Amino acid sequence: MPVVLAAADLDALVQALAGRGYRVLGPVARDGAIVIDDVRRAADLPIGLEDVQGPGRYRLERREHDAFFAFTVGPHSWKQTFHVPVERLFQIRRQQDGFSVIPDAAPRQRVALLGARACEIHAIAIQDRILIHGEHPDPRYAARRSDVFVVAVNCRRAGNTCFCASMGTGPRAERGFDLALTELIEPGEHRFLVEIGSDDGAAVAAELPVRPANPEEIGAAASVSERTAAAMGRRLDTSGLKERLQKNLEHPRWDDVATRCLACGNCTMVCPTCFCTEFEDTTDLAGETAERTKRWESCFTLGFSHVHGGSVRSSIKARYRQWLTHKLAGWHDQFGTSGCVGCGRCITWCPVGIDITEEAAAVGLPKKDG
Amino acid sequence: MSVSPAPDPMLPEPLRIARAKRETHGVFTFELDVSARGGFPFLPGQFNMLYPFGAGESAISISGDPHRPDRLEHTIRAVGTVTRALERLGRGDVVGVRGPFGSAWPVREAEGSDFVVIAGGIGLAPLRPVVYHALRHREAFGRVALLYGTRTPDDILYRKEIERWRSRLDVEVEVTVDTAGSDWRGNTGVVTKLISRAAFDPGRAFAMICGPEIMMRFCARELERLGVSLDRIWITMERNMRCGTGLCGHCQFGPSFVCKDGPVYRYDRVLDLLLVREV
Ligand SMILES: Cc1cc2nc3c(=O)[nH]c(=O)nc-3n(C[C@H](O)[C@H](O)[C@H](O)COP(=O)(O)OP(=O)(O)OC[C@H]3O[C@@H](n4cnc5c(N)ncnc54)[C@H](O)[C@@H]3O)c2cc1C
Ligand code: SF4
Ligand code: SF4
Ligand code: FES
Numbered sequence: 001m002p003v004v005l006a007a008a009d010l011d012a013l014v015q016a017l018a019g020r021g022y023r024v025l026g027p028v029a030r031d032g033a034i035v036i037d038d039v040r041r042a043a044d045l046p047i048g049l050e051d052v053q054g055p056g057r058y059r060l061e062r063r064e065h066d067a068f069f070a071f072t073v074g075p076h077s078w079k080q081t082f083h084v085p086v087e088r089l090f091q092i093r094r095q096q097d098g099f100s101v102i103p104d105a106a107p108r109q110r111v112a113l114l115g116a117r118a119c120e121i122h123a124i125a126i127q128d129r130i131l132i133h134g135e136h137p138d139p140r141y142a143a144r145r146s147d148v149f150v151v152a153v154n155c156r157r158a159g160n161t162c163f164c165a166s167m168g169t170g171p172r173a174e175r176g177f178d179l180a181l182t183e184l185i186e187p188g189e190h191r192f193l194v195e196i197g198s199d200d201g202a203a204v205a206a207e208l209p210v211r212p213a214n215p216e217e218i219g220a221a222a223s224v225s226e227r228t229a230a231a232m233g234r235r236l237d238t239s240g241l242k243e244r245l246q247k248n249l250e251h252p253r254w255d256d257v258a259t260r261c262l263a264c265g266n267c268t269m270v271c272p273t274c275f276c277t278e279f280e281d282t283t284d285l286a287g288e289t290a291e292r293t294k295r296w297e298s299c300f301t302l303g304f305s306h307v308h309g310g311s312v313r314s315s316i317k318a319r320y321r322q323w324l325t326h327k328l329a330g331w332h333d334q335f336g337t338s339g340c341v342g343c344g345r346c347i348t349w350c351p352v353g354i355d356i357t358e359e360a361a362a363v364g365l366p367k368k369d370g
Numbered sequence: 371m372s373v374s375p376a377p378d379p380m381l382p383e384p385l386r387i388a389r390a391k392r393e394t395h396g397v398f399t400f401e402l403d404v405s406a407r408g409g410f411p412f413l414p415g416q417f418n419m420l421y422p423f424g425a426g427e428s429a430i431s432i433s434g435d436p437h438r439p440d441r442l443e444h445t446i447r448a449v450g451t452v453t454r455a456l457e458r459l460g461r462g463d464v465v466g467v468r469g470p471f472g473s474a475w476p477v478r479e480a481e482g483s484d485f486v487v488i489a490g491g492i493g494l495a496p497l498r499p500v501v502y503h504a505l506r507h508r509e510a511f512g513r514v515a516l517l518y519g520t521r522t523p524d525d526i527l528y529r530k531e532i533e534r535w536r537s538r539l540d541v542e543v544e545v546t547v548d549t550a551g552s553d554w555r556g557n558t559g560v561v562t563k564l565i566s567r568a569a570f571d572p573g574r575a576f577a578m579i580c581g582p583e584i585m586m587r588f589c590a591r592e593l594e595r596l597g598v599s600l601d602r603i604w605i606t607m608e609r610n611m612r613c614g615t616g617l618c619g620h621c622q623f624g625p626s627f628v629c630k631d632g633p634v635y636r637y638d639r640v641l642d643l644l645l646v647r648e649v
Contacts, residue, residue, distance in 0.1 A: 089380055092423065098384050098464035099423055135630065136379050136615035246625070249646045276619030279612050283424035290424035292380075297618070304620060307610050308449045318648035326622060333625035 003210035004217055007183070007190035010068060011042035013151070016207045017112040022149055025081060026114030027074065032060055034074035036081070039114055046071060053159045053344065055353030066190065069115055069183050072159035073343050077272035078113055078120055082144045083127055085296050089140075089279075092290045099290075107140055112149040116177070118170030119162075119341040121152060123272035125176060129335050130275055149200060152177035154225050156185075158232040161344030163357055166235035169341040172225035179205060182221035193221040236342065236357040242329040244364040249321065253362045258317035260352050265298030267346035267354075268323065273339050276304070299323050320359075328360055379615045382421045382466025383407070385442070390460045393445060394525050397492065398457060399433065402442040402467065409439035413474035414499030415606070415634040419614045420444065421466030425455035429611040429629075431496035432470060437506055442467075445495035445527065471614040473634045475578050475604060477503045483576035483602070484512040486568065488589050490519050490561055490581020494527050496606060496633075497580050501535070508540055515542040515568040519561025519585070522547050523554050542569055561585065565592045572597035578604045579637075587644060590637050600638035607632045607640070624649055
């Protein structure tokens with residue numbers, strides 16, 4: 001049964017998690033954006049802030065309320081917590097008779113995600129599918145994912161670039177959490193409906209000053225999610241989309257988007273499911289020790305598809321087409337899921353405001369004049 | 371089916387070069403000592419990631435005999451940073467190895483058919499395990515033809531072995547070069563031209579092709595013209611490779627990963643993509 005936590009007691013949740021040894025990560029406002037960082041107390045959260053997003057636009061605004069979670073997703077995603085942007089994999093020492101490989105120790109972390117949205121929980125599940133449940137699991141990613149407590153937050157607002165409702169990934173978190181919060185704000189009363197998703201979640205909830213939820217509160221939380229779904233800024237029609245994209249690799253829309261896309265790769269960096277990486281092998285000056293570092297890479301770079309003699313995808317058209325068809329079509333073949341959860345980050349953080357929902361909808365349709 | 375590699379497939383395993391052989395100008399073969407690990411089983415067509423200390427990694431096909439897992443061989447053409455660093459190594463030096471990765475040539479499926487193996491340049495290396503297999507199980511195949519094209523007579527790989535294969539009466543071996551001096555008495559011209567002259571029945575033929583993408587397409591087109599069914603033609607794809615394990619994304623080819631779903635593909639399954647530029 002759901003319980004209710006007074007907003008004034010939200011800090012008890014932060015402290016309960018910290019008390020259990022979790023590093024609590026959550027949204028904090030910094031440099032004009034909501035990013036993910038350590039949350040030591042509830043007051044660290046971006047209270048009263050809302051984000052205004054649009055294609056190529058992001059701005060924070062202070063509102064006349066003290067909501068803890070009135071914003072949607074920012075430039076960071078939990079990807080950086082598990083599929084880290086840079087990590088060393090091993091060192092290799094030259095020896096008299098060859099070399100020896102010294103793997104870097106498996107990473108250890110006990111983290112609590114405070115405020116994961118439904119789309120993000122789906123994105124984590126998609127990365128798990130690729131990086132843990134494939135033929136060759138990534139042991140370092142798996143280690144980082146092994147001890148995680150998830151506090152979901154059901155979105156109160158939909159951003160202008162959000163389209164999770166049409167992707168079936170939100171705005172309400174249905175599973176994949178230990179606790180899920182819905183923030184209820186009424187005149188004179190500010191509280192959270194807390195749903196319990198696991199035994200760990202129940203154990204943490206038992207430490208909090210909560211009381212059972214009444215039917216009105218449960219209904220109020222449900223209508224928060226319904227209102228958010230109805231206010232969604234965008235949508236993507238996924239029926240027949242995979243086939244339409246794969247059959248239209250020569251559609252003129254690819255040329256059109258290529259005239260706008262800068263191939264900066266922002267969209268892939270902010271995307272919570274994009275997983276491509278690059279490996280860098282280096283040696284010290286003496287040439288005695290070498291190491292390999294893994295870092296995020298983007299399919300928008302020219303080097304990404306480089307084989308001896310040149311790049312396979314030298315035009316921006318080919319690179320944008322690769323990204324979009326992979327996300328929305330190839331992933332279904334490779335991983336049995338879309339590569340997009342509708343979080344809208346790629347739209348917001350594209351410097352020229354290219355909109356994945358618009359591009360995907362236009363490919364395969366007759367070219368419009370003008 | 372593939373042979374699974376060691377537990378953390380990102381960690382190179384140091385293996386010593388037991389023999390190093392120069393094949394032609396810029397092409398060399400390493401035999402790696404795998405005795406301490408009890409051999410290196412692989413399927414024809416699979417590849418390893420080879421790591422010369424500190425210099426990076428390259429995908430290199432295993433070019434040895436699949437029935438001799440005690441001998442791990444790679445034939446490498448030095449073209450850039452990593453392959454040139456490999457070229458500088460010799461007997462007794464150590465290379466890092468990860469693998470085997472990737473799909474295999476369907477040699478069992480080819481049994482019972484006339485078997486046409488077509489190689490261009492360094493493309494003979496990934497096909498040599500197929501030739502070994504076919505010769506070892508010669509009775510399982512109908513007619514067997516190896517058609518090989520390379521730049522000049524000096525670029526002919528595995529020269530002595532080719533002579534040996536050619537001297538067998540049960541295999542047709544044809545070599546052609548793009549350009550040659552007046553002392554060359556063999557074929558000149560593209561390898562495609564050898565196809566219609568080779569003795570095989572297109573209706574019951576099975577073909578495997580490895581070489582530059584354009585060469586494979588022309589060969590497949592010629593086979594199709596002669597009546598070989600497209601689902602009995604197999605080719606390999608080359609893409610940038612970093613991990614070999616389906617995790618880094620570099621080798622994307624349409625809906626597949628070349629490192630996992632390839633490098634060996636059935637031609638009719640990739641033909642549509644081959645016709646699109648820059649996929
Ligand atoms: C499945 C498979 C099997 C193969 N088998 C064989 C074989 O048996 N024998 C053989 O000789 N070859 C084989 N190759 C080809 C071989 O992998 C390449 O020739 C080799 O990787 C070239 O590496 P290099 O560093 O020597 O060359 P370079 O030309 O220096 O580099 C090529 C690689 O370096 C990077 N690079 C270079 N320049 C740039 C740049 N400007 N920007 C970004 N990146 C750059 C790219 O990542 C590229 O992959 C195979 C390839 C594949 C995919
Ligand atoms: S493709 Fe864009 S909208 Fe979809 S999950 Fe990635 S960043 Fe979000
Ligand atoms: S779509 Fe936008 S964000 Fe992505 S590479 Fe092009 S310009 Fe950059
Ligand atoms: S080489 Fe990394 S995914 Fe294929």
